[in-house]
Amino acid sequence: MLQRPLAVLILLAACTLPAAAENDIVHFGSTVVVPEGQSAGNIACFRCSVEAKGPVHGDIAVFGGSVHLNDRVGGDVAIFAGDLWLNGDASIASDLVIFGGGIHGEEGHAVGGSRAILPPIIFLPILLVIALVFWGLWLLARWLIRGRQSYYPAAPR
Secondary structure (H helix, E strand, O other): OOHHHHHHHHHHHHHHHHHHHOOOEEEEOOOEEEOOOOOEOOEEEEOOOEEEOOOEOOOEEEEOOOEEEOOEEOOOEEEEOOOEEEOOOOEEOOOEEEEOOOEEEOOOOOEOOOEEEEOHHHHHHHHHHHHHHHHHHHHHHHHHHHOOOOOOOOOOO
16 A cells, blocks of 8 residues: 555656756746856746856756856756846857847857847737737627617617
């Protein structure tokens, strides 16, 4: 009876070993800091920022925050709704994607792969389409609930 839950716990623990061995970091809502002299594997961050003063051997993925690099990133950097700040000897070994943000810092930093940087103005057409869809749904719901209404009084007979 106890063997099945024990086997499940051992399997779950075994699944987390590669993440612990590579020093991967996943955060929600708090700043991720890689101190100078230490390194990290992959970094995933939602609604927070990343400050990498030491090397990152994997990828960095940030949603709704900024990335401050002072050292080398061995993989890709993907930022959604945030900015990239390059300082010191910062470099990116592979691709850089920034959607809804910009790149700042000293010139001459190396990006080994391709760059795709889309400014925040890209959100404007998307927001306008969403607003029009909601407005149309609101008009349809109002018409279905109230029916056709005349906004002018009926003419006297």
